[in-house]
Amino acid sequence: MCRSGPIRDSAATTEDHIEEMTSLILQVACSLIGWISLYASLCGLNGRRGYEWNCRLVTLFHGVLIVCLSAYVGFIDGPWPFTDPGDSVKRHLAQTLGT
Template sequence: LKGGAVGFVICSLIGWLCLYFLFCCTFAQRVLLTAYVVFIDGPWPFTHAGTENTELQVFALAVCLGYFFFDIGWCVCYHTEGPVMLAHHAASILGILLALLMGVSGCETCGVVFGSELTNPLLQTRWFLRKLGLYDSLLGDAVDLLFIVLFAFVRVGVGTVMFYCELTSPRTTLVMKLGGVVMYGLAWVFMVDIGRFGYKKSRAKYKRWKENHKLKEINAQKLDGHSNKSD
């Protein structure tokens, strides 16, 4: 490459990196904002499910709703996701709309959004590792393992507790409880798919390790045979 071309490549790289980090910072706000609403501003969704929305909860849900509208439009336009993910986005949009229109259940809705999107950065990291050809490495395995553990703990573990609190809360409306059933069911659908993926990947890794180990043994035996002949 000539000097001018190298300069264009470097400028292009810097430009794309800046654009990527800008999007990361922009869309990360919905996770950070819901985390602040849930853990700092309150009220606590495990004890105050169905209560009246606060101004900050309304603001956080409005930001999240705009993102989900954008994301589902992107998914439909470019066919990047399957029916389960589209159903999750549609249920999220409907749940946020109901919380905003009825003026209640903002605390648990923010909690659900926070739990749902907490693992999203790991999915993005996984995608970038694939594009860079680094996914089949120890780093790729670590990202997948962390994603599975975090998803199981937050979406299924903590999500089960929140789901129970919402169902048993006398303040939560029936329609929001039905929405909770849908979101909790989708979480289990994702969990089953993730479990299958983890099993298949672990099995393939073990099979590959076993084949490599056997190949090393064969090569070692060949080397021993050659050394004995030379003696």
């Protein structure tokens, strides 16, 4: 089997992978704390509405935010994922996924 390109050190690659996963897990944890905080504050402010109403508001905010972030990454900041696939696209998608 032929390999093209230089052979990478597996220890360095593993360390990089662990660092990326730790960063993604921290982003997801911070995002979860933010969404739970938004839900708790909406429950406090909208006491006369039910819990389901506040859950739907959080879902609405989340949907709008994800659409805006995806549009920003796809059209303004990041490379177009269909013509330039690769590591730079993965970084932007991971940030959007963490939200």
